[in-house]
Amino acid sequence: MRKVYLDNNATTRMREEVLEAMLPYYKDIYGNPSSIHLFGRSARTAIDAARAKVANLLGAASTEEIIFTSGGTEADNFAIRGVAHALKAKGNHIITSSIEHHAILNTCKFMEKEGYKTTYLPVDKDGVVDLDALKNAITDKTILITIMYANNEVGTIQPIEEIAKIAKDRGACFHTDAVQAAGKVPFELKSMNIDLASVSGHKIYGPKGIGALYVKKGTKITPFLYGGHHEMGKRAGTENVAGIVGFGRAAELARKEVSEEARKLTGLRDYLYKGMIDQIQYVTLNGHPTKRLPNTLNVRFKYLEGESIILNLDIEGIAVSTGSACTSGSLEPSHVLTAMGVDPADTQGSIRFSLGMDNTKEDMDYVLQVLPPIISRLRDMSPLFENKEK
Numbered sequence: 001m002r003k004v005y006l007d008n009n010a011t012t013r014m015r016e017e018v019l020e021a022m023l024p025y026y027k028d029i030y031g032n033p034s035s036i037h038l039f040g041r042s043a044r045t046a047i048d049a050a051r052a053k054v055a056n057l058l059g060a061a062s063t064e065e066i067i068f069t070s071g072g073t074e075a076d077n078f079a080i081r082g083v084a085h086a087l088k089a090k091g092n093h094i095i096t097s098s099i100e101h102h103a104i105l106n107t108c109k110f111m112e113k114e115g116y117k118t119t120y121l122p123v124d125k126d127g128v129v130d131l132d133a134l135k136n137a138i139t140d141k142t143i144l145i146t147i148m149y150a151n152n153e154v155g156t157i158q159p160i161e162e163i164a165k166i167a168k169d170r171g172a173c174f175h176t177d178a179v180q181a182a183g184k185v186p187f188e189l190k191s192m193n194i195d196l197a198s199v200s201g202h203k204i205y206g207p208k209g210i211g212a213l214y215v216k217k218g219t220k221i222t223p224f225l226y227g228g229h230h231e232m233g234k235r236a237g238t239e240n241v242a243g244i245v246g247f248g249r250a251a252e253l254a255r256k257e258v259s260e261e262a263r264k265l266t267g268l269r270d271y272l273y274k275g276m277i278d279q280i281q282y283v284t285l286n287g288h289p290t291k292r293l294p295n296t297l298n299v300r301f302k303y304l305e306g307e308s309i310i311l312n313l314d315i316e317g318i319a320v321s322t323g324s325a326c327t328s329g330s331l332e333p334s335h336v337l338t339a340m341g342v343d344p345a346d347t348q349g350s351i352r353f354s355l356g357m358d359n360t361k362e363d364m365d366y367v368l369q370v371l372p373p374i375i376s377r378l379r380d381m382s383p384l385f386e387n388k389e390k
């Protein structure tokens with residue numbers, strides 16, 4: 001059976017080149033990077049090189065602005081907790097959006113228990129943050145604004161430079177969760193007013209369990225883990241050397257291929273969507289029609305439940321998801337689609353197709369061959385569909 005993986009926003013297949021780069025660090029180059037002998041120095045050199053590659057992918061001004069973490073979730077936790085604690089004397093107000101990843105939303109919830117206040121900004125029907133609401137929400141107690149670069153469920157890309165400019169004008173620190181944007185759309189942090197940015201290895205064809213927080217020089221942040229002097233004294237613990245090396249290699253390749261990959265994936269994605277609307281009725285796009293990640297297609301199939309579509313596609317070897325990996329399995333409607341004003345009944349029938357570098361036109365044709373009969377079969381059994389006209 002043909003296997004088509006279309007869940008690349010949940011995670012990606014690690015590239016062969018990445019694995020190759022990592023293997024020596026699980027075998028021969030096992031020194032502790034903090035040791036001063038040759039074994040240690042070899043590992044240190046590899047970490048330094050990887051840090052430069054991640055800095056380069058993000059367009060950081062200096063390699064010291066990259067702090068390796070255990071992933072995107074830790075980077076998000078680190079940014080919010082680190083900045084909030086460092087600026088406690090200045091204020092206690094955090095601004096975020098209502099469509100953030102749970103790594104942001106639940107960290108903000110935790111900060112509220114510590115006495116911080118959070119404003120969750122609304123978004124429009126395309127998932128774009130309301131800039132007027134942002135301007136109105138800022139007070140002299142606002143210490144941190146954290147808004148994702150691109151959304152993992154619907155792919156909408158925020159007007160991030162405008163948001164960063166507003167934050168800077170009002171003297172608030174600005175963090176962006178760039179986990180989905182990095183490697184998919186080109187950007188250069190050093191020429192933007194972004195103080196902190198989160199990235200993750202496994203979303204860019206690197207290993208799981210490794211990520212980084214970009215911290216612009218001069219940004220006030222308390223350490224995330226206490227111990228030795230690792231990671232500029234901000235995140236203690238013997239480094240995940242092989243993971244860091246793999247992440248570095250993935251970042252290097254992503255930097256080189258980002259534009260061409262974006263072009264290719266946009267083409268495949270739009271071909272898939274066109275095929276769907278040609279063959280299937282009552283299909284609507286979730287997310288911004290153009291300001292969207294090149295690989296992401298989230299659509300709602302009215303009168304249906306997403307779970308049954310996923311299971312039926314899975315039987316045919318096609319892997320998709322309802323949106324965020326963290327909420328699948330729960331029947332809660334997506335907080336992202338809800339914030340975008342999608343009818344609660346329709347949020348259930350939404351499916352995310354997130355493409356990756358391995359996908360081909362043949363994969364899209366296979367989906368377009370398998371999906372329409374599944375949808376019509378499920379609709380034939382759906383009481384919602386039967387009653388739609390009444």
Ligand SMILES: *Cc1c(COP(=O)(O)O)cnc(C)c1O
Nearest residue numbers: 071072073101103152179180200
């Ligand atoms: C995947 C993801 C994360 C979490 O990254 P991990 O490395 O899996 O912890 C955070 N934010 C966004 C937008 C993501 O897509």
